[in-house]
Amino acid sequence: MKKSLHYILGIILIHFTQTVYGQQDKSNQSAAPLHHAHQVLTSITIHDIFSPPVASRIYAYAHLAAYETFIKGNDSYYSLQGQLKEFPAIAAPQQPVSIPLAGVYAFMLTGKNLIFSEKTMEDSITQVIKVYKKQLSPKAFQASLAYGKMVSDSIISWSKKDHYADTRKLRRYDFVKGEGKWVATPPVYMAAIEPHWRMIRPFALDSSAQFAPHPPTPFSKDKNSEFYKEAYHVYHTRNTLTPEQTAIANFWDCNPFAVNVHGHINYATKKLSPGGHWLSIAGIASQKINADIVKTSAAYTLTAIALFDGFISCWDEKFRSNLIRPESYINSYIDETWKPLLQTPPFPEYTSGHSVISTASATVLSNFFGDNFLFTDTSEIPYGYPARTFTSFIQACNEAAISRLYGGIHYLPAIEQGQIQGKKVGEQVLRKIKLQKT
Structure with a gap:
């Protein structure tokens, strides 16, 4: 882990730029420092095994801190103050500072406050500081750090009011008894992940239940019932997967902690x-598109907001409907030896989380970059999966959604309703939050 982080840090240090607030035009700032700082945070969230909802929270606050720093002195972007509930007013720096240093420093300090591997992040920050210390005057250097810390402190203080700490104090989740209710699944029968996530304060949503989907299909063991047919569809699809469908399922697996069982070895x-x-x-x-650091920060931030609210909306429904997973149903009523391609996640089935957050993200990214945006997704190469090319963000989110059927972990209605839910979340983010003025 440390070796990979040191490699990433080496790239960061090569690409850092020196732009001083009030002295240079900020429109052509390189975004490399932010991209690589984000990679460092991602490496740590993976190492620390944060669940998808909690990871979305870490990303969101770190990128909010960076964005509010980078926009200072740039009249083309709006502050989030006045757009997000009780978001702190953050004044512009009163003396010359390096905006890239202050912004990345705010990002990393905020991330450090929300992760477990603080020492690893502190080592990263130390290396960044060394580079800037050589490039800036002592006064500008200290002012930049002070400003970045001020922004981070403001964001962290605001984050503490989102009820996350309250959810840490609640009793362990008790499984709901009854036919058709979610139960823990193989191979390790993990406890429920974030059953109280609906309590978290959203950014753009009015409430966690604002976009509650239609209820799932009524549970039934009857072979002529709609529910049985939905389960059998999962069963048949898994048993007849093509190589391309298998590749799609694996590419979008995104399981932060998959347990592999080979005989007596786990x-x-x-x-x-x-x-x-x-x-x-x-x-x-x-x-x-070679976006500058401010536009890049806006893209990250808008996506992070959509993800954050998407998880809140989805988890609200998951623990309301509390629906049994395909693996449990199929093993009980169709084929006791059947296994899904992907490991079943430890939370209820309806709606599909990946369908919700992928569609929410694609909705805001399409608005930001355009509907027809060709890109090659290399995100999974470090985990052994080849890149995939898409003609639009919507095409990518549609593939991400259907991958859950191929993986054997969702019924089709959870995917279809999840995409409807995610689109509503993304559209709400676009209605409530404006970052770019033009």
Whole structure:
């Protein structure tokens, strides 16, 4: 882990730029420092095994801190103050500072406050500071750090009011008893992940239940019932997968902690989370158009907001409907030996989380970069999967959604309703939050 982070840091240090607030035009700033700082944070969230909802929270606050720093002195972007509930007013720096240093420093300090591997992030920050210390005057250097810390402190203080700490104090989740209710699944029968996530304060949503989907199909064991047919569809699809469908399922797996069982040997595989994957896409799109650091930050931030609210909306429904997973149903009523291609996640089935957050992300990214945006998604190459090319963000989110059927972990209605839910979340973000003025 440390070796990979040191490699990433080496790239960061090569690409850092020296732009001083109030002294140079900021429109052509390189976005490389932000891209690579984001990669450092991603590496740590993977190492620390944060669940998808919690990872979305870490990303969101870190990128909000960076964005509010980078926009200072740039009249083409709006502050989030006045757009997000109780968001702090952050004044512009009163003396010359390096905006790239202050912004990336704010990003990394905020991330450090929200992760477990603080020492790793602190080592990264130390290396960044060394580079700037050589490039800036002592006064500008200290002022930049002070400003970045001020922004980070403001964002962290605001984050503490989102009820996350309250959810840490609640009792362990008790499974709901009854036919058709979600139960823990093989191979390790993990406890429920974030059953109280609906309590988290959203950014653009009026409430966690604002876009509650239609209820799932009523549970039934009857072979002539609609529910049985939906389960059998999953069963048949998994048993007749084509190589392309298998590749799609694996590419979009995004399981932060998959447990592999081979005889008596168990080991875990860590991967990019769904939110981390879509933020990677936001970074890929920004790099393709050579977006400057402010536009890049806006793309990351808008995507992070959509992800954050998408998880809140989805988790609200998951623990309301509390629906049994295909693996549990199929093993009980169709084929006791059947296994899904992907490991079943430890939370209820309806709606599909990847369908919700992928569609929410694609909705805001399409608005930001355009509907017909060709890009090659290289996000999963570090985890052994080849790149895939898409003609639009919507095409990518549609593939991400249907991958859950191919993987054997969702019924089709959870995917279809999840995409409807995600689109509504993305559209709400675009209605409530404006970043670019033109």
